[in-house]
Amino acid sequence: MLFFSFFQTLVERNAQVTVELKNDLCITGTLHSVDQYLNVKLNNVTVNDPEKYPHLMSVKNCFIRGSVVRYVHLPPSEVDTELLQDGCRKECKQGLSGQQK
Amino acid sequence: MTSILQPSIDQRIAVVTNDGRLFVGTLRGFDQTTNVILQDASERVYSQDQGVEEIQLGLYVVRGDNIAIIGEIDDVIDSEIDHTTIRAAPLKPVVH
Numbered sequence: 001m002l003f004f005s006f007f008q009t010l011v012e013r014n015a016q017v018t019v020e021l022k023n024d025l026c027i028t029g030t031l032h033s034v035d036q037y038l039n040v041k042l043n044n045v046t047v048n049d050p051e052k053y054p055h056l057m058s059v060k061n062c063f064i065r066g067s068v069v070r071y072v073h074l075p076p077s078e079v080d081t082e083l084l085q086d087g088c089r090k091e092c093k094q095g096l097s098g099q100q101k
Numbered sequence: 102m103t104s105i106l107q108p109s110i111d112q113r114i115a116v117v118t119n120d121g122r123l124f125v126g127t128l129r130g131f132d133q134t135t136n137v138i139l140q141d142a143s144e145r146v147y148s149q150d151q152g153v154e155e156i157q158l159g160l161y162v163v164r165g166d167n168i169a170i171i172g173e174i175d176d177v178i179d180s181e182i183d184h185t186t187i188r189a190a191p192l193k194p195v196v197h
Contacts, residue, residue: 022195058179059172068169
């Protein structure tokens with residue numbers, strides 16, 4: 001759930017992200033929504049190398065399946081690494097106490 | 102939780118599959134695993150030596166496992182593009 005929540009805060013901030021897919025395509029756009037599978041929806045998308053990839057020229061917003069995402073490039077200003085670290089520790093603790101029950 | 106694909110229903114969409122093919126059609130249905138139903142589907146075949154070839158297919162169901170991208174097509178921009186002049190290699194397949 002941590003990463004889902006993390007992406008949701010980015011959605012709230014309308015962060016500009018670049019998604020690198022497992023077919024080497026890089027798509028940049030405004031993060032519009034995210035779901036439990038980490039499928040993402042981007043608005044105002046542009047493909048990073050339109051000369052090589054004219055396939056999505058007429059596409060202005062798109063849904064990207066979580067399973068084909070290799071990386072999500074994030075603007076550093078939108079990420080609070082300390083908060084993320086804290087959240088990670090909390091989730092780890094919860095996970096451990098859950099196992100002992 | 103409503104799906105993030107819901108706003109795209111009845112819209113013209115482009116579906117990029119994991120093997121790098123591109124289908125265009127009207128989104129008539131989908132489910133939680135991203136299986137989609139496309140009405141009036143066609144495939145756009147990109148190649149280096151000739152313009153884009155559009156092959157009419159009809160009603161198609163695409164299994165979610167094989168879907169990489171679903172993009173809403175802007176009809177105005179799409180109608181302005183002369184697909185016969187576009188030369189491009191097909192998209193690469195997805196490698197997990």
